[in-house]
């Protein structure tokens with residue numbers, strides 16, 4: 622399965638971002654992608670005021686436009702995330718459209734990004750968002766995939782549950798920043814891939830030094846051995862990579878970490 626991570630420099634409005642995303646999806650298809658992933662908050666700036674201003678329902682023109690492109694190009698697309706307006710609340714949510722344009726999964730970010738690093742990054746997603754309770758997988762012709770959003774990656778329980786539920790790759794729309802990116806981005810993607818012997822693909826926005834929240838960029842694919850398969854720098858671009866699932870079987874046979882878990886001593890449960 623060939624993935625394409627669309628590292629776009631986010632523009633101010635959903636309409637402008639949709640136009641750019643459409644062009645990048647066409648390019649990803651031309652490069653042979655089977656599945657494309659968009660960054661966290663791909664429709665608007667990563668700011669609480671923008672999340673409120675652009676909160677959209679599931680059938681919003683922005684999401685419908687991406688679904689139509691998925692169907693027209695015959696491409697699986699992980700759209701997101703976007704600020705989702707539902708039940709009188711706003712969620713940080715990602716949607717998956719199959720190659721016919723049908724919505725086959727939705728993930729509402731389970732862990733909200735509330736951090737305060739003195740001299741570094743401050744952000745309070747809980748000022749706007751309500752947390753989801755999702756553990757999200759979906760099926761494709763290449764096997765089962767897991768879906769998380771950004772800060773979710775920091776909680777090993779969630780990716781372990783996804784792997785135990787059969788995910789062979791975990792797709793992560795994300796937006797680390799200039800404080801946490803250099804410290805934790807690559808390490809997190811390598812470790813979650815290694816812990817669970819799966820592929821991880823993290824799609825970030827390109828860096829924009831004029832924005833209030835400066836993204837680290839560096840969209841990345843890591844493999845079941847914990848190696849980096851491919852990684853971008855901070856600039857706008859498309860990262861494509863082949864996920865070789867025979868490699869996953871090989872690593873699991875050689876180093877059977879998942880089989881060696883001591884579930885007689887401990888376990889992890891979904892509630």
Ligand SMILES: NC(=O)CC(=O)C(=O)O
Pocket residue numbers: 734770771772773775795796797798801802
């Ligand atoms: N944007 C996020 O949710 C998370 C992040 O930037 C980080 O964990 O660092």
